[in-house]
Amino acid sequence: MSQFIINNWMLFLAFFVVLVLLLHEPISQMVYKIRKVSPLEVPKLTSRDSAVVVDVCETKEYKLGHIPKSINIPLSRLSQDIEQLKKYREKPIILSCRSGNRSIKAAVTLRRNGFETVYSLSGGLLAWEKENLPVER
Template identity: 45%
Template structure:
């Protein structure tokens, strides 16, 4: 019988297998990146984004990406760096974008929690 434990185990396994297809970018690498050569996407809610985000990031909430993964079609030529609060939503966004043909995706290592913990600049 398919129960909640089985569901969570399968979900974690599929997320782990998926996330290995998206490379991490460190905080330092992102700070040193030319902001014209990369698109930084915060997939948190607009309210979370307004409280503080990585400088030069745009806010495209996960729900928007899932509903319309083509929303970032103009960015297919540039690497896209995804982040959220802790990583789960960024992984789901990457999955939706990969299904839509995005190949050059990166995940900000540690997401916003690590960015804040490191005392890095925050835009509001």
């Protein structure tokens, strides 16, 4: 077996890289206690818990369509503009993007900066639209 590994070290390296890439998101969610929320849960959280929706899409994408009353802070600027969110530190924050991938990265950034209750919109705006929820354009 060890000779097989030695002879095929590139294959094992590629396998390891793919494994790390696949497990990165779920591990980040566990370590930083990031919860996913479905589109149908968002209105409940915003009305019951005064949650704030932050869209981390780039400005051009945001203008094409976003969740009503969401705040746009692009992921590329989140670290620099995090001060804008400090006033919401005590409230739940729901992060949204087009598909849900960038919102996980943004959630990690917020948790590292002391935000306690951080959600990622599962499936992003695509899932939101699929549920026929309102979109502001």
